[in-house]
Amino acid sequence: xxxxxxxxxxxxxxxxxxxxxxxxxxxxxxxxxxxxxxxxxxxxxxxxxxxxxxxxxxxxxxxxxxxxxxxxxxxxxxxxxxxxxxxxxxxxxxxxxxxxxxxxxxxxxxxxxxxxxxxxxxxxxxxxxxxxxxxxxxxxxxxxxxxxxxxxxxxxxxxxxxxxxxxxxxxxxxxxxxxxxxxxxxxxxxxxxxxxxxxxxxxxxxxxxxxxxxxxxxxxxxxxxxxxxxxxxxxxxxxxxxxxxxxxxxxxxxxxxxxxxxxxxxxxxxxxxxxxxxxxxxxxxxxxxxxxxx
Numbered sequence: 001x002x003x004x005x006x007x008x009x010x011x012x013x014x015x016x017x018x019x020x021x022x023x024x025x026x027x028x029x030x031x032x033x034x035x036x037x038x039x040x041x042x043x044x045x046x047x048x049x050x051x052x053x054x055x056x057x058x059x060x061x062x063x064x065x066x067x068x069x070x071x072x073x074x075x076x077x078x079x080x081x082x083x084x085x086x087x088x089x090x091x092x093x094x095x096x097x098x099x100x101x102x103x104x105x106x107x108x109x110x111x112x113x114x115x116x117x118x119x120x121x122x123x124x125x126x127x128x129x130x131x132x133x134x135x136x137x138x139x140x141x142x143x144x145x146x147x148x149x150x151x152x153x154x155x156x157x158x159x160x161x162x163x164x165x166x167x168x169x170x171x172x173x174x175x176x177x178x179x180x181x182x183x184x185x186x187x188x189x190x191x192x193x194x195x196x197x198x199x200x201x202x203x204x205x206x207x208x209x210x211x212x213x214x215x216x217x218x219x220x221x222x223x224x225x226x227x228x229x230x231x232x233x234x235x236x237x238x239x240x241x242x243x244x245x246x247x248x249x250x251x252x253x254x255x256x257x258x259x260x261x262x263x264x265x266x267x268x269x270x271x272x273x274x275x276x277x278x279x280x281x282x283x284x285x286x287x288x289x290x291x292x293x294x
Contacts, residue, residue: 003115006243007119008184012041016096016100017099019092020165022080022081022095022096022099023079025099027068027069027083028062028253030083030084031048031184032115034051034198036048036049041105043064044064045063045064046062047059047062048060048061048062050071050073050074051083052074052257053073053257053258054257056147057184059071059072059073059184060072060173062174067080067083069136069249070081071253073233073256073258074233074258075232075233075258081096082100084098086291103253108206120157121157121158121185121187122157122159123155123176123289124163125155125162126153126155126156127152127154128153129152129153129158129167131165133165133181134154134165134167136181137181138212141212141213142213142216142287142290143209143213143216143290147212148167150213150215151169151195151212152167152168152212153167153168153170154167154168155167157187164183165180166179166286167180167285168207169193169231170193171190171192171231173189173190173219174189175190177193177229177231190231190232190245191235192228192239192242193229193285194233194239195226195227195228196226197227199226200246200248201226201247201248202246202278203224203225203226203227203252204228204229204239204243204250204266205227205228205229205230205253206229206230206253206259206262206285207230208231209276210252210254210285211227212287213229213285213289213290214252214286216290217286217289218279225250226246229244230253233253233258233262236262236266237265239267242272243269243270243273246272247272249266249273250273250274250276251266251275251276251277251288252276252277252279253277253284254284254285255284256284259285263275
């Protein structure tokens with residue numbers, strides 16, 4: 001009996017991992033193999049610093065329920081194979097080869113399935129920014145209150161029966177980008193935020209704090225342009241038709257891998273675009289430069 005069990009285990013170890021089996025390998029174990037560990041974790045999900053780019057806030061999410069990952073900075077995601085392809089810059093065949101070589105490290109059982117509750121955020125109220133917690137948060141990011149009030153609101157929302165408040169920037173479809181000291185999230189529908197003032201030039205940023213920082217440093221230039229916040233690099237393609245309505249486009253995206261990719265994409269898609277990141281050369285983004293000024 002014991003011999004049969006041992007024999008079966010040996011056969012399982014020798015059995016090649018195909019794409020179907022690879023999808024059931026625990027993503028957390030794969031990330032650990034690459035020496036990436038969660039910065040915060042719950043029963044249903046884990047958040048990492050992205051293994052695909054440099055960042056200081058964890059925006060790489062792994063769903064334990066679906067065994068899938070999503071990089072909010074790059075706007076891409078997928079399964080175990082997709083992740084290995086991105087990390088190693090390899091083919092599907094090479095990714096499977098890696099998994100077969102490391103088979104003894106990983107767990108191959110089907111991931112546990114949890115019943116998901118409705119995770120949708122419910123907006124409770126929107127008002128002028130006044131909560132001391134948000135005012136202090138903006139001060140820590142060197143954003144003047146008067147600047148934030150020009151673009152953002154104080155948004156109270158409910159998530160899984162708990163109430164929160166955050167700085168909110170509304171997008172073109174009515175959804176909200178929400179930020180506070182501890183967390184960043186968004187509500188559906190999700191898209192970019194376009195502030196149309198009737199100018200012929202457009203300034204494009206990646207996130208709300210990029211916009212607020214540039215307004216603080218480039219007050220005169222901001223008055224002369226329309227504004228577009230992508231809210232995620234994933235919306236760059238969706239924003240192109242709007243960008244094409246302008247004679248001149250000023251790109252103030254991040255100095256990282258995703259910023260490089262989107263900048264190059266928009267320079268190619270919109271010939272009237274200009275890469276303006278020289279303004280904060282040596283810094284990851286506009287807010288990092290602003291914080292070094294003051």
